[in-house]
Amino acid sequence: MDSNSSPSNTIPVGSTFTSPFECSPRADSARKPLSLWPGMYHSPVTNALWEARSKIFERMLDPPVDAPPQSQLLTKTPSQSRTTILYNFSIDYILREQYRDPWNEVRIGKLLEDLDALAGTISVKHCSDDDSMTRPLLLVTASVDRMVLKRPISVDIDLKMVGAVIWVGRSSIEIQLEVTQPTIESSDASEPIALTANFIFVARDSKTGKAAPVNRISPETDREKLLYEEAEARSNLRKRKGGYDRKEIENREVNRLEALLTEGRIFCDMPALADRNTILLRDTRLENSLICQPQQRNIHGRIFGGFLMHRAFELAFSTAYAFAGMMPCFLEVDHVDFLKPVDVGDFLRFKSCVLYTELENTDQPLINVEVVAHVTRPELRSSEVSNKFYFTFTVHPEATTVTNGYKIRKVVPATEEEARRILERMDAESLQLAKNVNK
Template sequence: MSLLSRLSSSSVLRKGAPRTFFGIHGVTAVPLLQHSILHTESSGKGPTEIIMDPHNNSTASPSFERSITIPVLPTVKSPFESTPDSPSRKPLSMWPGMYHSPVTDALWKARSSICERMWPPPSLDGPPQQTLITRTPEDSRISIVYGFTSDYILREQYRSAWDECRIGRLMEDLDALAGTIAVKHCSDNDSITRPLMLVTASVDKIHLRKSITLNQDLRMSGAVVWVGRSSMAIRMEIRQPPGGTSEEQDQVALIAIFRFVARDSMTGRAAPVNHLDPQTEEEKRLFEQGKAYDERQKKRRMQHVDNGMKSPCDGERLQALLTEGRVLQDMPALADRNSLLIRETSLENVHICQPQQRNMHGRIFGGFLMRMAFELAFSTCYLFVGRRPLFVEVDRIDFLKPVDVGDFLRFKSRVLYTEEDDPRRPLISIEVVAHVTRPELRTSEVSNTFYFTFTIDSEATMEQGFMVCKVLPATEEEARRLLERYDADREEQENLG
């Protein structure tokens, strides 16, 4: 008799068969499901269940002769099965957060409390916001604390393979925090008007100023620092004590600037956002900085259009790069031994977008895309230099098109350029491009572009014979992209002083 036949005739499936239940919440039950249940014939007593240890093929103790069923009990009820005031109800808008980090979950809960009128869902036929409110940066400020020193599970969720904090996880949380801050700033406290749809447009910068450990608590905070007509810049910081000191001596470990745009939730068109009134000298400085950055980006986009969608590059520099690349292609034995073609540094991975990765609007969470791109960029740099890379900064991320559940998403990475102005701190620039591919329609569109900078430990650079390769373009497109990114990075460094 086959195993399936014996299973179907066993007492496990018989109505009324005695069972033992262990109430285990959530995924805690998963490790206990590793025991296989085999069935043997016993004389005159029908089939008997024997639990086998899959590691040593020995039977369990006689007290466990009967098979057990371990139910996975729900911790909260579906929002459709409980009333809005039920203590066990989790708001409908919060369900995607169940599959992300606990910090992202907490931030989405805070956002849901700001927009609690979303239950029941507001009618899109409601009027748009009539009067814009003037708010201060402090009005939108939100902070969240990571209790690493007291919460073992939280610490494990953020632990990397090198016993450090996972930067990709923090990127998810930064996107969630920025979205919650944007909602707080744009809220009009009116339950009649339809809510705005706020989406991440870009990441201007994420700069790591010092390493982040799991031995001290973290504080992540941020506020709106600049607003345009329908867009806003949100500046966030991560602070961590340098070694058990008081909160007043916390050091800024990371700075991030995100840009959000507001859309009318019914028409999808750009919608005006509340005004911002900076109060302190620091707030005024950050406001002017955000305004200047916005003007530079507009100017860069206009130049891009004027040049027929090609980046404006110096013709001589372009040809010089292509000449070097041609030597490496046509005469590899005579080329610089420390050179490599850009295309030879590329990596790729694919991902089918699942419902567990969606955000509160039902589309794929931008923070998840950032983490996926960061981890591919990290791997690309790791394979390129042969040493564990150290994250320096995100130079730029653009969210060009939304990504939906079910999309076939392809991430392609490559090293764009390397820089060795400081031999003890070489810089490696990595580009990651995300494509939404639809095989049924034979289409593929760029949804996101990501630019990361990494370095390596200074001790590794002192090893005898260690060198970081120079990468060269093989095509005009690669040469233009290299120069465009290099010039943009230099310009931002000059503007930041």
């Protein structure tokens, strides 16, 4: 570069983000270190939620020295934690553009981020004791029990997201979220539910890392009492499951396991004679990887769970797209397990595959996609599973017409480990379907 270049050729660049702590009275005199700020990657809704929690965040990041734990549990109602987010898509064109997908619907991946952030805000509201002299709890997303898309979500119509705590255990809480959106025909009438989700959070002592008790809950309305009972039943079911599924497969499902492997062996041993409408699970795989950046961290300095769900969803969508040969239609997140935290700087690998398909309903074939996130540490020669995600997609009937009646293939395993994974998810889905029928 010429040393005599005019300064006018230099374009100054400034930050377009503000910290949740900028409005703090202490912002100028004792600003918190940048390393303790939440990351700058997040969506407008996530940023708004974190701004609303800024005072709690400051205390969580900088508790008094040797602060004692909460000594007395409070009893709160679901209404005390209820929080609503309104997306003004109809008038806010920039917001609309941030959430638009290529088909003029809402990007589900970004919505997953917001759902996780809202659930986190609600958990903080419920678990806070409003005492600045006690050390706050560390609240971690343990799992997403189920997330069901009941109808497509338009990006041109205002959207509302609301949630509250519906159940509390000793150190865990369940939060139910609903996304509602008016129909185009009756935008000023009732708002039908477009999506439902249930998040499980667990509380840890921020100093010892051990499980910590959380505030009690007292349902008031008939609906709140019903939701509590249903959540209690789900909690009891999770406790009973333990090793039950694996035991069932070992003792009673040997024939199913062998039948799946028989189909896979034909592909491995005699590929020319294999069924053309069948494909090996390993041939549906996709993978991507990334280094976790500081911009993706949450207020605890770890990678934001909503970001992980967003990335997993987009890989699952791509996997279903490449497998089906036509644009997939998202139906639900079957289950998400947050097994280990992910830290800034971790080498994260997402591995996906079509686990199995359900082809009985030709108008709505189901594509079940598994995404497993691994934290890989090359220096230590180690790789650990941090998250597991299960998504279900379908394709529109008219899409098969455009593609000359192309059929979705049946997926078969080549190894016993793959066969077991398929059966475990099939059994989990059958159990969930039975629960829904009994409601």
